[in-house]
Amino acid sequence: QFEIYLKGLEDQVPPFTTDLSALEDAARDRIDPQPYGYVAGAAGTGATARANRAAFDAHRIVPRMLRDAAPRDLRTTVLGSELAAPVLLAPIGVQSALHPEGELATARAAEATGIPMVLSTASSHTIEEVAEANGTGQRWFQLYWPHDEEVTASILARARATGYTTLVVTLDTWQLAWRPHDLDQAYLPFLRGNGVAIPLSDPVFRSRLDRSVEEDPRAAAMQWLPIFSGKAHTWDELGFLHEHWDGPIVLKGILHPQDARRAVAAGMDGVVVSNHGGRQVDGAVAALDALVDVVAEVGGETEVLFDSGIRSGADAFKALALGARAVLLGRPYVYGLALGGAEGVRHVVRSLLADLDLTMGLVGCTRVAQIGPDTLHRPAPAG
Numbered sequence: 041q042f043e044i045y046l047k048g049l050e051d052q053v054p055p056f057t058t059d060l061s062a063l064e065d066a067a068r069d070r071i072d073p074q075p076y077g078y079v080a081g082a083a084g085t086g087a088t089a090r091a092n093r094a095a096f097d098a099h100r101i102v103p104r105m106l107r108d109a110a111p112r113d114l115r116t117t118v119l120g121s122e123l124a125a126p127v128l129l130a131p132i133g134v135q136s137a138l139h140p141e142g143e144l145a146t147a148r149a150a151e152a153t154g155i156p157m158v159l160s161t162a163s164s165h166t167i168e169e170v171a172e173a174n175g176t177g178q179r180w181f182q183l184y185w186p187h188d189e190e191v192t193a194s195i196l197a198r199a200r201a202t203g204y205t206t207l208v209v210t211l212d213t214w215q216l217a218w219r220p221h222d223l224d225q226a227y228l229p230f231l232r233g234n235g236v237a238i239p240l241s242d243p244v245f246r247s248r249l250d251r252s253v254e255e256d257p258r259a260a261a262m263q264w265l266p267i268f269s270g271k272a273h274t275w276d277e278l279g280f281l282h283e284h285w286d287g288p289i290v291l292k293g294i295l296h297p298q299d300a301r302r303a304v305a306a307g308m309d310g311v312v313v314s315n316h317g318g319r320q321v322d323g324a325v326a327a328l329d330a331l332v333d334v335v336a337e338v339g340g341e342t343e344v345l346f347d348s349g350i351r352s353g354a355d356a357f358k359a360l361a362l363g364a365r366a367v368l369l370g371r372p373y374v375y376g377l378a379l380g381g382a383e384g385v386r387h388v389v390r391s392l393l394a395d396l397d398l399t400m401g402l403v404g405c406t407r408v409a410q411i412g413p414d415t416l417h418r419p420a421p422a423g
């Protein structure tokens with residue numbers, strides 16, 4: 041509890057900044073421009089990425105006084121699982137571009153901090169390798185839904201067999217958006233061989249490949265791109281996922297309240313309100329504003345999770361106050377990975393959790409369930 045006072049007295053400084061909103065600048069100074077651009081970049085003009093932050097700034101917390109707000113308990117239940125805190129690590133692909141240990145380092149840090157990780161289908165390490173690195177940690181699996189039922193079934197079976205409990209189906213990236221930062225950097229060479237460990241290690245997917253493509257990344261890409269990208273699935277196909285997954289399923293990338301309503305009608309267990317960190321539709325609604333509308337529509341009927349723009353404990357608090365069951369941390373932990381491997385991720389997660397814990401205490405909440413809309417000031421008018 042007193043670590044923040046005592047550390048300074050002992051002249052201990054963290055490996056890099058504890059200000060998660062400043063990590064982007066720290067990473068810009070210290071890592072290569074290509075991986076930096078891959079993480080920091082957004083779609084188009086960056087309008088939605090900026091709107092995500094502006095929406096957080098427009099909401100203000102109203103602390104309450106003379107409440108006995110210690111000790112605090114950050115534990116919460118999400119989709120039937122008890123979590124140490126209402127925080128998860130968002131699925132982020134191709135993490136070996138940031139650090140050689142990539143998702144393995146993230147998996148170790150997740151286990152060490154007691155926070156679930158969501159493994160991306162675009163992982164640079166296999167489902168099985170990451171599960172092993174994550175040990176006794178809680179792990180979820182994010183699906184980029186292939187247009188090949190046997191490949192999909194095989195990938196889901198591997199994830200279930202290795203202890204991933206919850207399926208997160210990302211819907212907003214069936215096609216990459218207009219991302220000038222990637223286009224300008226000629227990123228395919230930099231991602232070469234890094235981001236396709238899951239399909240390339242999949243026996244069913246491999247049976248689809250020509251022998252030669254193993255030596256030729258461009259030819260390989262020409263084979264996996266049409267399976268993983270280029271056209272959207274539709275609402276009537278969701279039953280297939282139910283048939284091949286026996287745990288909770290949540291849909292990620294929901295922004296419209298009526299899509300959240302359809303998710304509930306389709307028997308989904310929850311939604312993740314997200315605009316992919318502003319990396320898909322430039323000009324899309326700020327994720328926090330969408331959260332308000334989605335919670336108003338389905339908050340009483342399903343679990344609503346949130347990401348896009350979380351940079352501090354106060355941000356996590358605001359999303360929880362607006363009805364998110366839990367939040368997913370995105371870019372900040374990947375900057376931590378780039379700056380310090382597993383130790384860097386651990387530092388970022390511990391900082392966020394400590395900040396959230398302090399915010400709760402200073403606002404007067406001892407439990408997550410007490411974080412409600414009454415802890416916020418009415419939002420400032422837009423513009």
Ligand code: FNR
Nearest residue numbers: 079130131132133160210316317348349350370371
């Ligand atoms: C992502 N995101 C993402 N989402 C997903 O479902 N599968 C993926 O493979 C990826 N990959 C990915 C790479 C990078 C570099 C970034 C920054 C993001 C989106 C991610 O899960 C999350 O929605 C956003 O990161 C949230 O926005 P902030 O908080 O990072 O701004």
